[in-house]
Amino acid sequence: MQKTTVTQLSKKTKGLTRRASGLMALEQRFMFDGAAVADAVSTLMPVDAAHDAGLFQFANGAENTVAALSLAQQEAQRVVVDYLQRPDALPQLFTLFGGGQSTPSGPWRQAADELLAQVRDNSLSVRVELRSSSELQGALGAFAAHGLDGQPVIYLNADYVQTASSQAIEAVLIEEIGHALDARLNPDADTPGDEGHAFAALLLAGNASGSTVPGDNDQIVLHLDGQMVAVEQSGPYNIAQVHFVPLPEGNLQTAQRAISSNVSGNENTVIAITATANNTVIVYDQWEDGYEADINNPLQSPTQIWGDGDLTNGVAPGTANDLIQAGQTIVLQNQVNPASPLTVDYDGRDKIGTTQAVSVVRAGWSMTPGTVLAGAVSVIDTGNAGTDYLVPIGQDVETVATGTNKLFEYTSLHIIATQDGTTVNIDTNGVSTFALTNIALNQGETYCVNGGVMAGAHITAN
Numbered sequence: 001m002q003k004t005t006v007t008q009l010s011k012k013t014k015g016l017t018r019r020a021s022g023l024m025a026l027e028q029r030f031m032f033d034g035a036a037v038a039d040a041v042s043t044l045m046p047v048d049a050a051h052d053a054g055l056f057q058f059a060n061g062a063e064n065t066v067a068a069l070s071l072a073q074q075e076a077q078r079v080v081v082d083y084l085q086r087p088d089a090l091p092q093l094f095t096l097f098g099g100g101q102s103t104p105s106g107p108w109r110q111a112a113d114e115l116l117a118q119v120r121d122n123s124l125s126v127r128v129e130l131r132s133s134s135e136l137q138g139a140l141g142a143f144a145a146h147g148l149d150g151q152p153v154i155y156l157n158a159d160y161v162q163t164a165s166s167q168a169i170e171a172v173l174i175e176e177i178g179h180a181l182d183a184r185l186n187p188d189a190d191t192p193g194d195e196g197h198a199f200a201a202l203l204l205a206g207n208a209s210g211s212t213v214p215g216d217n218d219q220i221v222l223h224l225d226g227q228m229v230a231v232e233q234s235g236p237y238n239i240a241q242v243h244f245v246p247l248p249e250g251n252l253q254t255a256q257r258a259i260s261s262n263v264s265g266n267e268n269t270v271i272a273i274t275a276t277a278n279n280t281v282i283v284y285d286q287w288e289d290g291y292e293a294d295i296n297n298p299l300q301s302p303t304q305i306w307g308d309g310d311l312t313n314g315v316a317p318g319t320a321n322d323l324i325q326a327g328q329t330i331v332l333q334n335q336v337n338p339a340s341p342l343t344v345d346y347d348g349r350d351k352i353g354t355t356q357a358v359s360v361v362r363a364g365w366s367m368t369p370g371t372v373l374a375g376a377v378s379v380i381d382t383g384n385a386g387t388d389y390l391v392p393i394g395q396d397v398e399t400v401a402t403g404t405n406k407l408f409e410y411t412s413l414h415i416i417a418t419q420d421g422t423t424v425n426i427d428t429n430g431v432s433t434f435a436l437t438n439i440a441l442n443q444g445e446t447y448c449v450n451g452g453v454m455a456g457a458h459i460t461a462n
C-alpha cells in the first residue's frame with residue numbers, strides 16, 4: 001500500500017443542531033421536595049417553553065442565555081418525562097434506583113408513587129444553578145441532595161454549556177436528574193455505583209450498563225460561597241486529543257485491488273496506540289453505533305474506557321490492571337470483513353479520545369495475498385488535521401533517468417472528516433479546476449478517489 005496517499009481534512013466549528021420540540025410548560029409552584037406538595041398551588045398557564053420548562057427550574061431564566069442549553073433542557077425534560085410515564089416506570093425505577101434493596105420497601109414504594117403522581121400532573125421539578133467550571137472542580141454537572149439552602153439542586157458547568165452541543169448538555173442534565181430521582185427515592189441510602197450515569201445511558205443510548213464511570217468516584221465535596229456541599233458529579237474524562245482511524249476496510253481493499261487483482265478475504269487491521277504519559281486514559285468510541293455526543297462523557301455500551309483501572313468499563317488490551325504507562329503500546333488487531341462494516345470491531349472510522357498525547361499507527365492487509373501487499377500510515381490527531389492539501393506525487397511522476405519504474409503507478413486519495421458539516425473540494429490532477437466539489441462529510445465519514453491522482457492534486461475543505 002505504499003502507493004496510497006492518505007489525506008485528512010478538518011473544518012472549522014459548526015455544531016450539530018436539533019429542532020426544538022414545541023413544548024408547552026406549566027408554571028411551577030410545587031417544589032421538588034414532596035413534603036411541600038400538600039401546600040402547593042399549581043397555576044395552569046401557557047408560557048413560552050424557553051422561559052419556563054417544568055422539570056428544570058433555572059434561576060433567572062439562565063437557560064435562555066445559551067441556545068444549546070435552552071434546547072438541551074427541553075429535550076432532557078421530554079425524554080425524562082416520557083420515560084417516567086411509561087407503564088413499566090415503577091419496576092424500571094426500582095432496577096435503577098433500588099437503593100441496594102432486593103425488593104421495594106414500603107417507604108420506597110410510597111416515594112415512587114408520589115414521584116410518578118407528580119410526573120403525571122407536571123409538578124415535578126428540581127432547581128438548576130449555573131456554576132463556573134472551577135467551582136465544580138471541572139465536573140460537567142453535579143447534584144446536591146442538600147444545597148446551600150438545604151434543598152436539592154443541580155449544578156451545571158457554566159463554562160461547559162458555552163461550547164458543548166445540546167446533546168452533550170442534555171446527557172449531563174439527565175444524569176443529574178437521575179441522581180435527584182435517587183435522592184428522592186432513597187433519602188437515606190444512595191444507590192451503589194453511578195446510578196445517574198446509568199440513567200443517562202439508558203435514556204440516551206438504550207443501555208443502562210453503557211460505559212460506566214468508576215463506581216464511587218462520582219461523589220465529591222464542592223466549596224460554594226464559603227460552604228462545603230457534598231455532590232454527585234458527572235465526571236468528564238478531560239479528553240485532550242482525538243484521532244479518527246483512517247482507511248475504512250472497504251476503501252482499503254478497493255485500493256489494494258487496484259494494485260493487484262489477487263486480493264480477497266477479510267482485511268487484517270492493526271491499530272497501535274502508544275502512550276506518552278503515565279496513566280493515560282483512552283476512550284475508544286466505535287463508529288458503528290454512532291459517535292458519543294461528548295467523548296468526555298461516554299454513554300454507549302460498545303465504547304471502551306481503557307487506562308482508568310476500572311475493569312468493568314473495558315480493559316486495555318494487553319494489560320491485566322487496565323493501567324497505561326508512558327511508552328506502552330496498546331495493539332488492536334482483528335480481521336474485518338469489508339462487506340459487513342457494521343459489525344463492531346477495531347476498524348477504520350473509529351474515534352479514539354485520549355487524556356494525554358498519544359501516537360497512533362494504522363496498518364492493514366488482505367488475507368489474500370497477505371502481508372506482501374500491506375501498508376501502514378501514521379495517524380494525525382484532529383488538532384493537526386488540515387483544510388488545504390497539495391499532493392506532491394502522482395501517477396504522472398516518473399523516476400529519474402528511465403521513466404519506467406512507475407513508482408506511483410497507482411495513486412489514490414483517502415479523506416476522512418473530523419467534524420460534522422465538512423465540505424470538500426478536490427482537483428485530482430493539479431491542472432484543472434476542482435472537478436469534484438461540495439462533497440459533504442460528517443465526522444468520521446470518508447471519501448476515496450480510487451486512482452488517477454496526479455502530482456499537484458489539490459484538496460480543500462471548509
Ligand SMILES: [Ca+2]
Nearest residue numbers: 285286290291
Ligand atoms: Ca460509538
Ligand SMILES: [Ca+2]
Nearest residue numbers: 305310313314
Ligand atoms: Ca477501564
Ligand SMILES: [Ca+2]
Nearest residue numbers: 341343345347
Ligand atoms: Ca466494523
Ligand SMILES: [Ca+2]
Nearest residue numbers: 286345347350
Ligand atoms: Ca469499530
